[in-house]
Amino acid sequence: MRGNIAQLMQQAQKMQENMQRVQQEIAELEVAGSAGGGMVTVTLSGAKECRKVRIDPSVLSDPEMAEDLVAAAFNDASNKIDAASKEKMAGATAGMSLPPGMKLPF
Numbered sequence: 001m002r003g004n005i006a007q008l009m010q011q012a013q014k015m016q017e018n019m020q021r022v023q024q025e026i027a028e029l030e031v032a033g034s035a036g037g038g039m040v041t042v043t044l045s046g047a048k049e050c051r052k053v054r055i056d057p058s059v060l061s062d063p064e065m066a067e068d069l070v071a072a073a074f075n076d077a078s079n080k081i082d083a084a085s086k087e088k089m090a091g092a093t094a095g096m097s098l099p100p101g102m103k104l105p106f
Helices: 002-028 057-061 063-092
Strands: 030-035 040-045 050-055
Touching: 002 063, 030 063, 040 063, 050 057, 050 063, 057 063
Parallel strands: none
Antiparallel strands: 030 040, 040 050
């Protein structure tokens, strides 16, 4: 019994170390999302901080369309960050699913 508990504690510690490493990798990610066929590009960090926005000058003649394209590009980048985070975390947790409502990174 003691061996099982010790082994379980080692596994938990290893998983925690893996998760910390993966969280750092995610924070260092930079992902670009685009909209309007590349007319607007938004680059986000893994923590979803905006790093860069590029807007084609032709879009600026229609402010409403520019606003919509910036929002769409941001959402595209955000979805890519979420997908990359989910993929990296699945590797760190060895496929163990998290309880409902628990999101990573914390």
